[in-house]
Amino acid sequence: MDFYRRMAVIGDHIPYGKVATYGQIALLCGKPDNSRQIGYALKRGKAGEDFPAHRVVSGQGNLSGAAAFATPTLQKSLLEKEGVWVNEEGKVDLKKFRWQHTMAEALAFNKIFESNNI
DNA sequence: TAGGTGACGCGGT
DNA sequence: CACCGCGCCACCT
Numbered sequence: 001m002d003f004y005r006r007m008a009v010i011g012d013h014i015p016y017g018k019v020a021t022y023g024q025i026a027l028l029c030g031k032p033d034n035s036r037q038i039g040y041a042l043k044r045g046k047a048g049e050d051f052p053a054h055r056v057v058s059g060q061g062n063l064s065g066a067a068a069f070a071t072p073t074l075q076k077s078l079l080e081k082e083g084v085w086v087n088e089e090g091k092v093d094l095k096k097f098r099w100q101h102t103m104a105e106a107l108a109f110n111k112i113f114e115s116n117n118i
Numbered sequence: 119t120a121g122g123t124g125a126c127g128c129g130g131t
Numbered sequence: 132c133a134c135c136g137c138g139c140c141a142c143c144t
Binding site: 026031033034035036037040041044 | 138139140141142
């Protein structure tokens, strides 16, 4: 199974104006313990150019920080542009803005993985 | 080949 | 709240 290709599929479905956590994406990829690999993949562009990296935050709602983007405030501005509030600490309220993916969506991803053999 | 390092997460102290 | 420790694993030294 191709973790990064699965990740790219998920990235296509993270809704505009919502965020997903590393762990959530790892889970949807079928590897619940591989949250570290999500960060690694984003850093190296392994999930493709189209992946909405700015919509990925930690399990506590923290943005990735200055190092991960071209400018220290890029992720924040990208999120705010889509209506996601980011507080002074560089954190988003997950209760409000986390992508609440449904079980049906998770199953749909599995079907996509299956039919594409990834 | 062994050991260290992360855009992480969870549990414990 | 802060700071461990551990699991995880692709990639470096």
